[in-house]
Amino acid sequence: MHKNFKNIDKVVFGRGSFAMLDEIIAPIRKENNKYFVFVVDNYFKGKDFVSRIPLKPEDVILFEDVDTHEPTTEQIDNLRDKILSEKGLPSGVIGIGGGSIMDIAKAVSLMLTNEGSSTLYQGLNLIKKPGVYHLGIPTISGTGAECSSTAVLTGPIKKLGLKCEWTVFNQVILDPELIASVSDEWWFNTGMDTYIHCIESENGTLNNTFSHAYAEQALSLCRDVFLNERSGRSAENDDKLMVASLMGGLSLSYSEVGVCHALSYGLSKILDYRHCYANCVAFQHLDDIYTKGVKEFKQMIEKHKIQLPKNLSEDWSDETITKMAEVAYKLPHMCHQAFGENWKNTVNLEYIKALYKRL
């Protein structure tokens, strides 16, 4: 009837709150084999930041490369097998990084207690048992993965999330100091993920008062960060971007993403485009569907001198475009959100292929 959505159990927000990590996980260290797995963005390998991670001798730290592709089912299965075979079930999994690392931490936590390949569980409520304790620490803000009930994975057949209430983090630490070091490009692209999914949330049939209140405030914060007079990189705007990401994610508790995300999933699945970048590449061409949003997005592009590629489809074969369109068409919840219950009257494979040909 209405979604009964699961919140993150506990949230800390504040500059320097990363220092609270050790204290926060101390009571959990008695579970299972009493060690923690830290899944950390490979970007931090060898950087000073690693010395601030409160590792105990029994803990495991895994640096994951998320630059070249989105998290895959194979990657999750391998991580799970490695962890279980080497040290058994851990007390918990801690993800430190951007949206991909958040998704990896959530997925590994679930797959540690659910047998077989993660491909078996891509979809809604297919997971059978709660995972181990999992904690997320975003170092890039915008995807909303810190609060979502989905761990998006690319499998051999589909790009689709492990989605259930157990996916949601037990704890999130939101320390805006951690996002200060992100490159301008990723700061922009990832921030735009929030902006774009709020626009999709607001312009869809599933939007309600709850979603709207969250999306409206997240959009207002995005404007402060990327468009208004005091926009740009600053401590104040890092605070705002972190809250925008959370609120944008919470807006999707009731509403849904739409056409842009559907196209984006095809770009990621078939051409290995990173999610946030793929959104930006697609969104610029959707001004007939999201008129005001795309207009404002282009102002932000211009303000921050972002170069997005155009005429990409000239180099794509019809086969590639068809494959991407097939990925997008297999996401009916996004089409439903954008075009209503009778979305099949508007959307078919040719319609989606035509959208890809705009790119």
Add this chain to the structure above:
Amino acid sequence: MHKNFKNIDKVVFGRGSFAMLDEIIAPIRKENNKYFVFVVDNYFKGKDFVSRIPLKPEDVILFEDVDTHEPTTEQIDNLRDKILSEKGLPSGVIGIGGGSIMDIAKAVSLMLTNEGSSTLYQGLNLIKKPGVYHLGIPTISGTGAECSSTAVLTGPIKKLGLKCEWTVFNQVILDPELIASVSDEWWFNTGMDTYIHCIESENGTLNNTFSHAYAEQALSLCRDVFLNERSGRSAENDDKLMVASLMGGLSLSYSEVGVCHALSYGLSKILDYRHCYANCVAFQHLDDIYTKGVKEFKQMIEKHKIQLPKNLSEDWSDETITKMAEVAYKLPHMCHQAFGENWKNTVNLEYIKALYKRL
């Protein structure tokens, strides 16, 4: 360092979502003695609404009168003793009503598993064990009690909450249809509780980006409900008020209430004023402290033709005023929020007495 705040575990928002109650609690009915306690505002006794409550033969329904006074420690202790002696530990407690009923349900849930009088636990983190499962269904919106970690109780010595992470509801059902029947007077006073605590949250030293984002959006929703062109009683505004109450409450996860709430606690403790009404009575006189907020509040008062009493203090003895001031002075967190760390330079008993004399 920073608050690590506990969220409501699960939230449903939507018109008609009350009908999901039976399904939601079904999995919990295996706990303890397999029955539920429903604590319901006495206002509903004999009304058709009661037939919609999914009672099983083993369940207990308790109608509580919250018109004449705020919830007391004695009331909670008596309820707890009655429940335990008659049927033993229940599967859970469900509160259906306004802020007072929310507080009663939260407090009873905790006191069912914590020995001795609830007066022992008035304060921060004094509760020793988690309570039983508890679920809140607001039928009046504005206090934010549906998401707060406090169950405010008036005891023989103090008006102070049982405050800890276990106080927070396991589940909240936010069905805007349920608040349609509230009297205009309570609709206004209770809605103003959100407005006033957001103004206090915004104008205090503890306000941060997280609090601000929530308070700003809650205030915007309050303006839609009580001030703007489409303000007044409507289904659309019931939806908005319900979200405003939630977001106003979440704003206080980091920030705090201030001078108005301190005065209000004195009025409730000594003169049995209801909380939301007491806030309104006090707030109108605080234009030097909350200038813009009080100005806008007076516009809302005028728009909805609300009559608030004035010159009350003419009938109060110095003893009464002193007693109220002593209650307010024992709430240092509110004074800290309003005037900063060195609040004692500004605030003493005489200062607070002078504020009461304005009323």
